[in-house]
Amino acid sequence: MPGTRTVRNVHQRVVEAPAERVGALLDRLSAPDDPLFPTPVWPAMVLDGPLAVGADGGHGRVRYRVGAHEPGRSVRFDTTDDGLGTGYHRFDVEPLGPGRCRISHVLEVTMSPGSFAFFKLAIEPVHDTMVEESFDNAERAVLGALPRPPARRPARALLVNRLFWAHPAAAPVPDAARLLHEAVPRPDFADAWRMPLAPGMPRDPGAWRQVLPASVRATGEHELLLGEDASHLDYRASVLLDADSVTLVSAVRLHNTRGRLYFALVRHVHPFMARLMLRRAHRRIAFAARPAGERNARAVPEHT
Secondary structure (H helix, E strand, C coil): CCCCEEEEEEEEEEECCCHHHHHHHHCCCCCCCCCCCCCCCCCCCEECCCCCCCCEEEECCEEEEEEEEECCCEEEEEECCCCCCEEEEEEEEEEEECCEEEEEEEEEEEECHHHHHHHHHHHHHHHHHHHHHHHHHHHHHHHCCCCCCCCCCCHHHHHHHHHCCCCCEEECCCCCCHHHHHHCCCCCEEEEEEEECCCCCCCCHHHHHCCCCCCEEEECCCEEEEEEECCCEEEEEEEEECCCEEEEEEEEEECCHHHHHHHHHHHHHHHHHHHHHHHHHHHHHHHHCCCHHHHCCCCCCCCC
16 A cells, blocks of 8 residues: 555574474463463563464463464464554564574554554564563563573663553442451441462562562561551551552541541552552562562473
């Protein structure tokens, strides 16, 4: 079409391991133990079924369908909407000898001028970083360690990551926040904000303790209790973790007229501050998580 632009973006890396071992990693793309996709810093690949031709899904806002799959050798994903353009991206593993292979990723998409400009400005630095980190994960998974410095995260990719990071959503105050309910059984104010947990983000409260700015008063199996006491009010916050999400629950108990006057002003700022605190902790815990290739380096067949 007139005015359209075609992007062809190619990444390759030689891995000192048999093609059979590296290719086996491709067949685990989108699985719960996916060793390649660089989550949780970047969006996980999610499909509506096992990796097979016809499976629909995507990562983040990029949507696609599995168009071809040769087990242990290649997989192609065809775009399914106009968000990025019309085309595909694919992973391939090519043998180079008994103990070496080349892993490659090709993106080829035809875009409108507007989409092309947005791709070059915001998407390409993220795409390049994600692919190189996927290659890092492949080497970690088959070699046990990364034989080179990890892929660099350019400032522009990190800026896009920050801008498009998920935002907390309002939620009911959960009954499971036991420590909070015991500390403040009859609060004068309470609210809750929830965020999903991506693959690789810890569900252990101890890990979250390291990224939270407030004083920790108690720790439960799935909960951290934070808080401060003052003459005019007591504040408690619960960080509650389950298999799928983290919820920040706040509760306030007012002691006197000064507390009521103070909180009449603060309660308008509190939702913003609570969301900011949760979002920052959520992003910090993602960046502190172990790389996917290290977490999910389940044994793959040795070359014979």
